[in-house]
Amino acid sequence: MKSDSLSTTSSFEPVLTRNIHRPGSEKIETYLGNGGYRAARRALERTPAEIIQLIKDSGLRGRGGAGFPAGVKWEFMPRDASQKYLAVNTDEGEPGTFKDREIVERDPHQVIEGALIAAYAVGAGRAFVYIRGEFFLGVKRWTKAIADAYEHGFLGKNILKSGFDLEMSVHRGAGAYICGEETAMLESLEGKPGNPRLKPPYPAQAGLFGLPTLVHNIETLACIPHIIERGPDWFAGIGTAQSKGPKIFSVSGHVNRPGNYELPLGVTLREIIYTHAGGVRDGRRLKAVIPGGASTPIMTAMQIDVPMAFETLRAAGSELGTGAVIVMDETTCMVEVARRLTRFFSHESCGRCVPCRIGSVRLYEALERVERGQGEIPDIDRILELAHGIGGITFCPMGTALVNPARSAIKCFRNEFEDHVRKGHCVVSRRAFRGGPDGKDSHRR
Amino acid sequence: MGVKLQTLTDPKKRAMLLSALYIAQEQFGWLSPEALERVAGRLGLSIGQVRSTASFYTMFRLEPKGRYHVQVCEGLSCYLAGGAEPIVDHLVRRLGIRPGETTKDGTFSLEIVQCLAACDLSPGMKINDELYGCLKLETIDALLDDLTQRAVER
Ligand SMILES: Cc1cc2nc3c(=O)[nH]c(=O)nc-3n(C[C@H](O)[C@H](O)[C@H](O)COP(=O)(O)O)c2cc1C
Ligand code: SF4
Ligand code: FES
Numbered sequence: 001m002k003s004d005s006l007s008t009t010s011s012f013e014p015v016l017t018r019n020i021h022r023p024g025s026e027k028i029e030t031y032l033g034n035g036g037y038r039a040a041r042r043a044l045e046r047t048p049a050e051i052i053q054l055i056k057d058s059g060l061r062g063r064g065g066a067g068f069p070a071g072v073k074w075e076f077m078p079r080d081a082s083q084k085y086l087a088v089n090t091d092e093g094e095p096g097t098f099k100d101r102e103i104v105e106r107d108p109h110q111v112i113e114g115a116l117i118a119a120y121a122v123g124a125g126r127a128f129v130y131i132r133g134e135f136f137l138g139v140k141r142w143t144k145a146i147a148d149a150y151e152h153g154f155l156g157k158n159i160l161k162s163g164f165d166l167e168m169s170v171h172r173g174a175g176a177y178i179c180g181e182e183t184a185m186l187e188s189l190e191g192k193p194g195n196p197r198l199k200p201p202y203p204a205q206a207g208l209f210g211l212p213t214l215v216h217n218i219e220t221l222a223c224i225p226h227i228i229e230r231g232p233d234w235f236a237g238i239g240t241a242q243s244k245g246p247k248i249f250s251v252s253g254h255v256n257r258p259g260n261y262e263l264p265l266g267v268t269l270r271e272i273i274y275t276h277a278g279g280v281r282d283g284r285r286l287k288a289v290i291p292g293g294a295s296t297p298i299m300t301a302m303q304i305d306v307p308m309a310f311e312t313l314r315a316a317g318s319e320l321g322t323g324a325v326i327v328m329d330e331t332t333c334m335v336e337v338a339r340r341l342t343r344f345f346s347h348e349s350c351g352r353c354v355p356c357r358i359g360s361v362r363l364y365e366a367l368e369r370v371e372r373g374q375g376e377i378p379d380i381d382r383i384l385e386l387a388h389g390i391g392g393i394t395f396c397p398m399g400t401a402l403v404n405p406a407r408s409a410i411k412c413f414r415n416e417f418e419d420h421v422r423k424g425h426c427v428v429s430r431r432a433f434r435g436g437p438d439g440k441d442s443h444r445r
Numbered sequence: 446m447g448v449k450l451q452t453l454t455d456p457k458k459r460a461m462l463l464s465a466l467y468i469a470q471e472q473f474g475w476l477s478p479e480a481l482e483r484v485a486g487r488l489g490l491s492i493g494q495v496r497s498t499a500s501f502y503t504m505f506r507l508e509p510k511g512r513y514h515v516q517v518c519e520g521l522s523c524y525l526a527g528g529a530e531p532i533v534d535h536l537v538r539r540l541g542i543r544p545g546e547t548t549k550d551g552t553f554s555l556e557i558v559q560c561l562a563a564c565d566l567s568p569g570m571k572i573n574d575e576l577y578g579c580l581k582l583e584t585i586d587a588l589l590d591d592l593t594q595r596a597v598e599r
Contacts, residue, residue, distance in 0.1 A: 095520045095560035133504045134561060136574040174463055174502030177559065191462030191494075193501035209456055252522035252564035259565045294521060294560075326522055326564075340521050344559055350501075 009271065012238075014262040015226045016219065016246055020106040026141050028148040031109035037154055039225035043117045044162040051121040055224065057232035059244035064089055064180075064217030065293070065321050066397075067243075067310045076204035077122040078212050085213040086124040087189065087203070088115055088221065090131040090138065091173055091180035095294035095344055096324035099248040099260050100218050104131070104138040107222075108145035112168070114221030116154060117228060119166050122214050127168040130185050133175050142170045177348035181396055182215040184350065195352045196396035219248060239265035243309035243320070251277040253327035254284065265320075266312075269304040273327055284329040288412065292321025294341050295401030297408035298334070318408070333429045334413040335420050339367040341405035349398065356399045359390040367406060370417055373424035380417045384410060458488050462498050466505055475506040503558075511547045511554035513592050515540075517570040520560035528568020528580060533557060535582050539589060552596045553589075 019025045019034060031037070043051055056071030077084060088111065092100040103111060115127050129146075131138055146168050149155045157165045171189055173179045179188045183197035186208050207213025223245055227235050235245045243265040249272055252258045256278030263272065269289055273279065280286050286301040291308065296319040299306070306316045313320045328337065346360035366383045369375040387403035394400070410417055419427050465488055469480045476499055485495040499505045515536060519529040533555075537543055540553050547554040563569045566578025570585075577588065 092562050093560065096522055096564055097560075098562045098564050101562045132562070133502070134571070137576075172463060172467065174466070175504035175558075176502050188463070189460060190456060191459035191498060193497055209460075250564065252567060253525045258522075258567065290521075324564075326525070328525060332525065336524075337521060340519070340524060344520070347559065 009263050009267055009275075012246075012264055014246065015230075016103070016110070016222050016248055017107075017260065017262040019110070020102060025106045026108060026145065028109055028145065028152060031107070032152075035229070036109055036225075037113055037152075039228035040113050040116050040154060041160055043228050044120060044160055044164060048121045048123060051117065051228070054227060054232050055121070058223075058227045058235040059232075059239075059242075060220065060223055060227065060235065061243065061310065062217055063219035063223075063247065063322070065094065065295075067320060070216070070220055073204060073214065074118070074122050076202065077124075077214055078205070079123070081123075081212050083126075083211050084122060084124040085208045085211055086115060086119045086122070086127040087182070087185060087208060087213050087215045088127060088129040089180065089182065089185060089215055089217045090129060090135070090142070091185060092132055092135075093177040093180050093348075094322050094324060095341070096250060096252055096290060096326045097293045097322045098250045098252075099322070099324075101135060101138060102260050103218055103222060103248075104135065105141050108141050109149065110222045110225060111218045112145055112149050112154065114218075114224035115168070115216075116159070116166060117224050118214065118216065118221060120162075120164050124214060125165055125167065127166060128189055128208065129168065129170045130179070130189055131170060131172055132180075133173045139170060139172055146170065176350070177344075178350040178396075178398060181398065184396070185215070186213065193350070195350050196398075198395070240307055240309040240312065242311045247308070247323050249308065250322070250324040251327065252324070254281045254329040254332070255279065255327045256281055263308075266307040266309050268307055269299075269325065272308065272325055273304065277325075277327070280327065280329050282329075284331065286327065287330045287332055288328045288334060288337075290324075290326040290328075292319050293324040294326070294344060295319075295404055296321040297404045298337070298412055299408075300412045317411075331429055333371075333426045334409045334416050335367070335371045335426065336429070338406045338409035339364070339371045342367055342402065345398065345402035345405075349402070353395040353399075355390045356394045356402060359386060359399075360402050362386055363390070363403070363406060370420050371426075373420055373426075375421045377418065377421055379421065380410060380414065459490055459494065461488060462490065462495065463502075466495075466499055470506060475509045509547070509551075512552050512596060513572050514554050514556065515570060515572050516556045516558040516561075518559070518561050518563075518568065519557050520564065520567075522560070522564035523568040526567035532568060532570065532580060532582070532585065535585065539586070550596075552593065 060070040061067040179194040184194040188194040203213040261276045387407045391403040569578045
């Protein structure tokens with residue numbers, strides 16, 4: 001995680017990714033050699049209530065996309081229930097996001113330690129790790145790390161002589177984006193199709209097998225040992241008013257150095273793109289940015305001085321999401337971007353509710369028509385109407401995610417949609433137009 | 446199969462279903478109707494329960510695939526990096542099959558998939574369990590030559 005001297009983040013010390021470039025970073029010996037599991041030892045000497053207070057004081061918010069305050073969620077877990085669970089979300093499927101893959105592959109013990117502390121704080125005796133089916137190396141690394149943690153007494157019975165027991169196991173998903181949504185993940189863990197459940201009840205009330213379940217993204221869990229070690233004030237001292245701590249930003253698209261960059265929340269997109277990710281490829285001009293993964297609204301190059309924080313991005317009309325920055329240069333056709341992203345969501349709809357299942361297909365078809373130059377001007381407003389009819393009324397938040405690309409692309413780049421219609425082809429990408437009855441995309445290069 | 450009613454309603458048994466399907470798929474290469482029935486019998490689940498789960502998830506193969514199952518990412522980052530369709534087109538020409546099909550000799554099958562969470566290595570694809578990133582058409586050719594050779598040697 002290099003940072004150049006002129007940046008405002010030059011003095012920032014990475015913590016979540018501090019180990020990942022060491023050789024053998026995934027091994028327990030490496031982790032222990034760098035102070036690993038010290039925080040767990042400390043945490044187990046304190047009361048669960050004290051730990052919950054520390055996490056609340058830190059201001060930690062979930063890194064899985066929704067940004068819910070972690071400490072508040074911990075407090076929702078009923079104190080009197082005899083059996084409670086922790087579900088560890090490693091399903092990472094949001095296009096543009098690849099931070100969780102790197103964390104599990106390169107530093108799984110950080111997550112186990114965070115999970116141990118979280119489980120202790122809420123009184124969960126069993127942790128289920130749900131990992132995306134495609135992450136073969138990740139599954140291996142998780143499995144090995146858990147076995148080693150058992151061997152060293154960080155999992156199992158009477159952990160570090162504290163009297164606290166925690167069992168942990170790994171469960172593979174099998175290729176379904178929706179299973180990253182927490183209730184769909186619980187269904188999948190129960191061996192069922194991954195259809196989201198109605199909320200309430202929330203997982204903290206009735207989750208896996210009907211028992212209270214705390215669900216966290218693994219980057220959230222990775223923050224926890226550091227909060228225990230360095231204190232909540234250290235964590236709360238990083239970031240903005242409502243977005244605290246370090247964050248891993250996955251940067252991809254038209255940049256010179258795509259990759260994961262750990263930076264303080266509140267860093268600007270400009271700094272991420274130009275200082276850390278090496279600027280726009282081939283010296284081209286920046287055109288648009290998706291700040292937080294495929295489901296977050298597209299922003300224009302004019303907006304890159306917005307700080308990357310939950311509240312500031314929302315005020316700018318987008319979302320922080322998972323912090324996955326997709327960078328697009330001046331040669332990018334925004335109609336194609338909207339079409340491609342909508343195709344993803346319509347492909348991944350679990351099919352449970354009509355607006356998402358059918359609406360996403362209609363939305364995709366309309367976008368495809370415009371993209372191929374076969375649309376009409378009213379089609380553009382029809383796309384917006386469709387989006388309006390889907391967003392916010394679906395069974396789960398996928399409905400809102402699904403309309404964001406089309407809606408934001410039209411909002412920021414309406415002229416490109418109109419050009420496609422009027423000229424019958426794309427003027428931006430200057431690629432050969434091959435659209436027509438053979439059903440080929442016009443943006444094949 | 447002599448399934449007891451009690452086991453039919455045991456939620457913990459159903460929780461083992463995804464793992465059981467993976468094991469069966471590993472063993473047989475794909476999940477044939479017989480394989481699904483066998484899984485149902487072993488776990489004491491109804492065939493309907495097994496089928497509804499197996500068909501929901503894209504990684505469970507309800508039809509046979511090639512020895513090398515090539516999966517090309519069509520996600521936005523891969524597209525921006527010059528991948529997706531150009532790579533699919535190349536593979537279609539080279540393998541003589543379209544997405545969703547398997548070569549006659551059963552060596553290769555081709556599929557278009559969604560973001561592999563490897564957008565830093567765009568454009569990317571997977572062959573069976575292995576991830577290949579920063580692809581160029583030449584490297585794909587070399588890779589396929591190598592796999593074809595290995596398939597012949599076996
Ligand atoms: C469609 C959809 C997909 C999601 N995918 C993921 C995912 O892949 N990984 C993840 O951690 N959270 C994902 N989430 C968010 C989870 O539902 C949940 O909020 C999160 O795991 C809670 O953890 P956190 O509080 O640590 O962020 C998704 C949500 C939705 C609506
Ligand atoms: S909004 Fe889409 S993904 Fe969510 S429950 Fe409805 S159909 Fe399924
Ligand atoms: S878009 Fe291809 S790996 Fe993410």
